[in-house]
Amino acid sequence: MTSVSTEPRNTDDAASTGAQTSAPTGGSAAQRERRRRILDATISLAAEGGFDAVQMRAVAEQAEVALGTLYRYFPSKIHLLVSALAREFTKDVDRSAIRATPGETAHERIMYVLNRRTRALQKQPKLTEALVRAFMFADQSVTGEIHEVGTSLTTVIARAMHGTPDHGEVTEEEAAIIRIISDVWLSALISWVTGRMDEKDVEKSIDVAVRLLLR
Amino acid sequence: MTSVSTEPRNTDDAASTGAQTSAPTGGSAAQRERRRRILDATISLAAEGGFDAVQMRAVAEQAEVALGTLYRYFPSKIHLLVSALAREFTKDVDRSAIRATPGETAHERIMYVLNRRTRALQKQPKLTEALVRAFMFADQSVTGEIHEVGTSLTTVIARAMHGTPDHGEVTEEEAAIIRIISDVWLSALISWVTGRMDEKDVEKSIDVAVRLLLR
DNA sequence: CCCAAGAGTGAAACACGTTCCTTCGTGAGT
């Protein structure tokens, strides 16, 4: 958390070395395996004890890698958590591609996917707290991972809007609406995580936003 | 940052001891003076070097109080920064009460106040980074201060919406719209602070949101 | 089969938020 602006190592050019931060696919099998273990450990610790429980030493131990190795893979705790979030979100996107979203209207379908996701997050409050905190704290060096998260959320909402798994055309206005909905969702999630809103409030605030935006 | 949920000391009942966290007014003159010095030091350090530069030891030194005293007044760095943010925002609200907001339409007036505030923040990027980060990281124990910030923002937008300094009636729907605008503004600010949006993007995203919501 | 280079290891060290303890100064009540 300390040096946010400095950030020399790991130029991130994907081409450079190997299984770096934003390269979930590159590297040897052993490296992908290590990366997976690290992210698993992260999720597991976060699910148990939230942001504070994701301690780098603990992650390293549980993933059975050395602390130095952990830092080679993820240059900071924030990168680690945001990457974990990205991985989970990506899973969701894959699932949403399988079949059409239920619901008669765009409003219903959007609420369906967002509520489903919201409830999933709320079932693991500690995990969500950790991930949202990390997301909020992320600085420029995490842009890649964050963009990944944003994209998958946009994709899911766009699909729900149209009601079909294919992406089709998204107009400028639709894109703007989706961004706003995402913003509201994120804000609500923050409020929930920090104890300023309860589950009902979250759902309601998104519902209102969607209604106002789709009219 | 470490113990977020535990938090024994300082039961915050305002009645208890004195110049505590959420009591800008109570306490002896010397205590109010200390509090002021602490917040001044916070703003000053934040303006120079951002979140990371607001180090508790440095704040204590610059405010000429002991570290222990600093912690007596503000139980964590987050409380400290959010309190500072609240103080600055409150000043703004006071100013906005003075005269009617310029602009023909609600859209214009809202953009006017939000852009003005946005630009003010952007003139002090480091300070803004520090304050936004703190705001994001705040947990339940900071609810009071955060609510204060939220309220003043709402007030300012409501005034701009109606174009008059008096608060008048705010309908349910208007309140909902204001909340959404605040959410978008906050998200944009986060994106800006974390280097994922530039000044233009911030303005544009708010403009689009206001347009979509006020049509 | 051997070697150089890169990856991984482990431990120590550092930085900074936070806690804790001990001592001092001061103002209110007597």
Place this chain on the structure above:
DNA sequence: ACTCACGAAGGAACGTGTTTCACTCTTGGG
């Protein structure tokens, strides 16, 4: 003026994120 309670001072100490470094292991090319 005396004492007592309490806020403040000052600083040591602790926890955890991050860095560094010397060393070992793995691996792919000759």
